Amino acid sequence: xxxxxxxxxxxxxxxxxxxxxxxxxxxxxxxxxxxxxxxxxxxxxxxxxxxxxxxxxxxxxxxxxxxxxxxxxxxxxxxxxxxxxxxxxxxxxxxxxxxxxxxxxxxxxxxxxxxxxxxxxxxxxxxxxxxxxxxxxxxxxxxxxxxxxxxxxxxxxxxxxxxxxxxxxxxxxxxxxxxxxxxxxxxxxxxxxxxxxxxxxxxxxxxxxxxxxxxxxxxxxxxxxxxxxxxxxxxxxxxxxxxxxxxxxxxxxxxxxxxxxxxxxxxxxxxxxxxxxxxxxxxxxxxxxxxxxxxxxxxxxxxxxxxxxxxx
Numbered sequence: 001x002x003x004x005x006x007x008x009x010x011x012x013x014x015x016x017x018x019x020x021x022x023x024x025x026x027x028x029x030x031x032x033x034x035x036x037x038x039x040x041x042x043x044x045x046x047x048x049x050x051x052x053x054x055x056x057x058x059x060x061x062x063x064x065x066x067x068x069x070x071x072x073x074x075x076x077x078x079x080x081x082x083x084x085x086x087x088x089x090x091x092x093x094x095x096x097x098x099x100x101x102x103x104x105x106x107x108x109x110x111x112x113x114x115x116x117x118x119x120x121x122x123x124x125x126x127x128x129x130x131x132x133x134x135x136x137x138x139x140x141x142x143x144x145x146x147x148x149x150x151x152x153x154x155x156x157x158x159x160x161x162x163x164x165x166x167x168x169x170x171x172x173x174x175x176x177x178x179x180x181x182x183x184x185x186x187x188x189x190x191x192x193x194x195x196x197x198x199x200x201x202x203x204x205x206x207x208x209x210x211x212x213x214x215x216x217x218x219x220x221x222x223x224x225x226x227x228x229x230x231x232x233x234x235x236x237x238x239x240x241x242x243x244x245x246x247x248x249x250x251x252x253x254x255x256x257x258x259x260x261x262x263x264x265x266x267x268x269x270x271x272x273x274x275x276x277x278x279x280x281x282x283x284x285x286x287x288x289x290x291x292x293x294x295x296x297x298x299x300x301x302x303x304x305x306x307x308x309x310x311x312x
Contacts (some may be wrong), residue, residue, distance in 0.1 A: 048168025
């Protein structure tokens with residue numbers, strides 16, 4: 001084995017270990033909001049990391065995902081066999097999401113409307129049906145869940161995995177390409193700080209008000225982020241809003257007070273789905289419009305140069 005091949009193998013192993021460590025670490029953070037059996041949470045960030053890793057590094061990183069999933073579940077599962085099956089489901093779900101996205105012609109720079117739609121409907125809502133069904137089913141078959149607990153557990157599991165893809169995956173994909181705008185000065189930085197402060201303040205207020213559901217008040221700030229800061233701003237804003245709302249749902253405060261688990265999960269899924277769609281789709285449309293404008297401008301300049309040559 002020559003030195004170049006050794007370096008490639010070393011890089012592959014390090015990538016797999018990094019994916020496994022990130023999966024396990026974010027899984028422990030996600031379990032802080034567990035709602036069912038100490039292992040089912042309304043936000044499961046590892047799925048977002050897994051899908052992003054597969055899209056960026058390819059299917060070759062699946063052993064890292066499997067290792068992280070096994071390590072995350074080994075101490076909280078009912079027994080060895082259910083833990084193994086849950087890890088398999090948690091590995092297959094992001095792999096299927098990645099395959100469906102690639103089949104749909106997905107581009108991980110999220111600069112097209114079709115990419116944002118594919119990520120939400122194929123990557124999140126579609127692919128995560130596998131992990132939720134496998135996980136909830138094996139818990140039921142192993143006796144860890146009562147017969148009536150399947151659908152509430154399934155709803156939380158699916159919501160958590162889907163939210164991980166909806167809010168974490170786009171954040172990671174745009175973060176790796178994020179650059180400071182050329183010529184960004186103090187006004188631009190001040191606007192970014194104002195956006196963060198306003199979004200955080202309003203989200204905390206609406207998730208602490210139980211007399212009326214005021215969650216819709218966060219949408220103007222998502223629009224602000226998408227228009228002014230495009231994909232990076234939209235992804236960061238959607239992630240922040242979703243995290244605060246999920247924390248409120250876990251505490252059963254604000255609009256999630258006095259409701260059952262299944263009702264809260266439906267509300268949470270609908271709201272976070274709307275947040276992700278609004279932010280990602282609007283940012284994609286704005287990016288497409290800007291790219292089209294730049295292309296038209298370039299063609300006009302070329303045409304002007306050719307006309308000038310003909311006149312001379």
